[in-house]
Amino acid sequence: MHIDNINYLRENFPRVRKYMLSLPEIERINVEELKAKNDSMTAKIQVGEKKVFLHSSYSPEKEAEQLIHKETQANIDEDSHVIFFGMGYGYAIKAFISKYPSKEYSVIEPNIEVFEKVSEKISFSSLFNTKLKYLFVAEEFSYEEMISKIAQSIGKQVKIIALPTYANLYKAEISQLYDLTKNLIRNKRVTFATNYKFQLNWMENSIKNHRYVLDTPNIVSHVDFEQFRNKPVVIISAGPSLSQDIEHIRYIKDNKLAYLFSVGSAINALVSADILPDAVFSYDPGVKNHQVFEKLIAKGLDSIPLVFGSSVGYRLLDLYKGPKMHFITSQDQVTRYLLGDEILKKELILDSPSIAVMTFQIVNKLEMGPIIFAGQNLGYLYNRRYAEGIDYNFIDSNVQEKEMNNSLNVEDVYGNVIQTNLGFNNMRESLERFASMYNRQYINTTKGGAKIKGIEFKTIEDVIEDDLKKGINKDNWWEGNNKYGVLNYHNKLNKLHDAIDDFKIELNNIINLNVKISNTDDNSALECYFKEIDAVRSKLEKNAFYSFFIVKTIKVQHELMIEKLLKLSKEPNILIRSNLVNNMYNNYLPYVVKASNILESLFLSEIKEND
Structure with a gap:
């Protein structure tokens, strides 16, 4: 060379x-x-x-x-x-x-x-x-x-x-x-759309749910670990194949052969069949998430522990009166900031495309096994997306022709080709990544479901025969106390209030500087203003209220602003650059102002109550 x-x-x-x-x-x-x-x-x-x-x-x-x-x-x-x-x-x-x-x-x-x-x-x-x-x-x-x-x-x-x-x-x-x-x-498009749709929900929910996080045990670290270790668990999802195996689920329940963890909409199929799982898991930040549990709440079935992600839609926690446990999601900036070192790496559950994937992380962290999937179709069967007994007025349980025409082809557990959608496919790929990461014993019992690499297919009949041979003690397994320390909690809260005050000063400075940039065409003045506005922006990035909360609330708009900032920094013509800078901040700052007003109001009304 x-x-x-x-x-x-x-x-x-x-x-x-x-x-x-x-x-x-x-x-x-x-x-x-x-x-x-x-x-x-x-x-x-x-x-x-x-x-x-x-x-x-x-x-x-x-x-x-x-x-x-x-x-x-x-x-x-x-x-x-x-x-x-x-x-x-x-x-x-x-x-x-x-x-x-x-x-x-x-x-x-x-x-x-x-x-x-x-x-x-x-x-x-x-x-x-x-x-x-x-x-x-x-x-x-x-x-x-x-x-x-x-x-x-x-x-x-x-x-x-x-x-x-x-x-x-x-x-x-x-x-x-x-x-x-x-x-x-x-x-990337899916991530962009997800962030755009839920970025405010994640933050609002995390703030409003914080009191429940402080009052309930963390399932990963605040309950007796030995009652889970090497114990079988069935993660029950809402796929159409669940209907075929519902009686086998009942048999497992009646004979206490495994923990039954219901995820998402599966609870409605189970309630319709008069089967109560050992826990129901939920993490969806959407405003309609609580509607998934209307049947459970309407029937007054409040003996089932609800294991909730800390950024779940807040209405569910207010409506459900039964026992609760939580897990900390990676989208929960509030708890991660206020509790800081109290949140161990083991306790953080990475945001994922479905609650089944989140639950899969949890049971792996609890070292449960074998980990068994039921109703995890991750594809269309009989042109349905959900099992029988699951119907909503805000989403059709039957797959429409347009969706079928836009579907993807994947291999099923029998080696055949089935149709799926992008969401289901992302869920499958996430399960495969975590299966490879944790490498425990996994079984997929979903008849006609998508093949999941690293998770063997085995009928639920054979699983009962070969892997679930004796009952386990599950009495009051959810009992435990919240163990978060509060030594630094109040100090962090006070610092956050100070950061809010400092943020307001710097926000006002950057708004005024942007006005000055728009009102001059003098090159030397513009150079000075550029340096000043960059210095103020650097201060904002070090401000806890802005960096931890506002940026995460307007993540999409912030990323677009950073992209524009990198491009305009290469513009040699100072007058053109001044127009670009001015337009960039004119587009971005209204989102900052709106987010800061919402978040300050939420912090004052929700978090201060716990002070």
């Missing part, structure tokens, strides 16, 4: 340099360098018993220009990230940079011999500009890892540009990249 390229990699991509040094010294004979008809560099690559040209044998530059023209005809907007699959001698990258000098991109070179040959002939510092975000070589990472790393640079679109030769040689790999990027974009 040329010394200049060694230095370039050391400075910009040390990981690649380290990887290259780790490779064994072997003779590499599969790449033959040649000159094209126009005297430019190209090469032949050995593929089986034949050789193929890496670039055009006539004019690599012209081939590259045609490729970039073809691949960018639909235009590449400012939110697109381009991934080059194949670097070769860099002709396509040069053509792209010439057309889009300010566009960010990443490069994957899958052939180690090509990379080595090229690194001896061309200068990386001349080929790449400063917009190159990631450079990956050969098998340094899996494609999943590559896309995961690139994810932070990906906006709303991804464009993969493959060298023509590589498009034929690496069809499977490129197809995998397309699938990975498509899933990434889709999941």
Whole structure:
């Protein structure tokens, strides 16, 4: 490798340099360098018993220009990230940079011999500009890892540009990249939509539920651990297959063969069948979540412990009069701030696509086993989304034709193809990640449900026969006392009130500075105002009320503001930048003001009562 390229990699991509040094010294004979008809560099690559040209044998530059023209005809907007699959001698990258000098991109070179040959002939510092975000070589990472790393640079679109030769040689790999990027974009959109929908709910619920968190035991750490350890548990979900196994659930209940934990809407199917689970779990922050439990509440069935996520819709906790326990969700900024070190890593339950996934985390932390799933279809069966006995006026239990037409195909437990939706698919992938993380004994009894990697399928009849052979003592298992210490609690609360006062001062400062920016076109004055407004924003970011609570309440708007801030900082024209700054704050600050008014009112009315 040329010394200049060694230095370039050391400075910009040390990981690649380290990887290259780790490779064994072997003779590499599969790449033959040649000159094209126009005297430019190209090469032949050995593929089986034949050789193929890496670039055009006539004019690599012209081939590259045609490729970039073809691949960018639909235009590449400012939110697109381009991934080059194949670097070769860099002709396509040069053509792209010439057309889009300010566009960010990443490069994957899958052939180690090509990379080595090229690194001896061309200068990386001349080929790449400063917009190159990631450079990956050969098998340094899996494609999943590559896309995961690139994810932070990906906006709303991804464009993969493959060298023509590589498009034929690496069809499977490129197809995998397309699938990975498509899933990434889709999941980012889901996350964006979820944050936009629930960001205020999470904060409002966490504040209003805080008194219940202080008055109830934490299921992960405030009750006797030994009554759960290595005890079987059935997580009962609301999928349509639950109807087939309801009598087996009754048998398990009657003979005390396992803990029965009902999640979400499953409680309605169980109540309809006169089966009372050992606990019902809920975490949905939505304003309609309490309606899921109307049947339970209307019948006065208040002997079942309710295990609630600390950011659950607050109305449920006010309406349900039975025993309660809690778990701390990663979305609960209030409890995490006020209790601080009292919340151990083990006690924090990561926000997930469904309450089944949250409960799965909890029973793993409690070291229960085997952990058994029932009614966890994660797909459509008989064109229904819920089991019999579950019907709402705000969502149809039957899957409509439009949903079926937009469905995804996944493998079921029998190896057949079933239809599912994006939400169910995200739940399945989350279960698979946690199953891999905890690695305990898991069984999925859901007949006709989606296959869950890492969780074996076994009928509930066989589970009863093979795995649930003796009864267990579950009497009053939920009894326990809240064990959070309050030594620093009041101090934290007082500091928060001080932070609210300080926040108001800095908010007023940033509003006034933004007005000054809009009212002047003097360059020197604008430079001063830019420095001042940046300093005030830095103070705000260190303010607990703003950083812990307001930012989390307007997470979507804050992320959009940060994106704009990074882009406008590169604008060389000071007057254009002043307009961009002014517009950015004019869009963002009203959300800050509204959120601060709501949160201050909630803190004063709810948290102060616990002082």
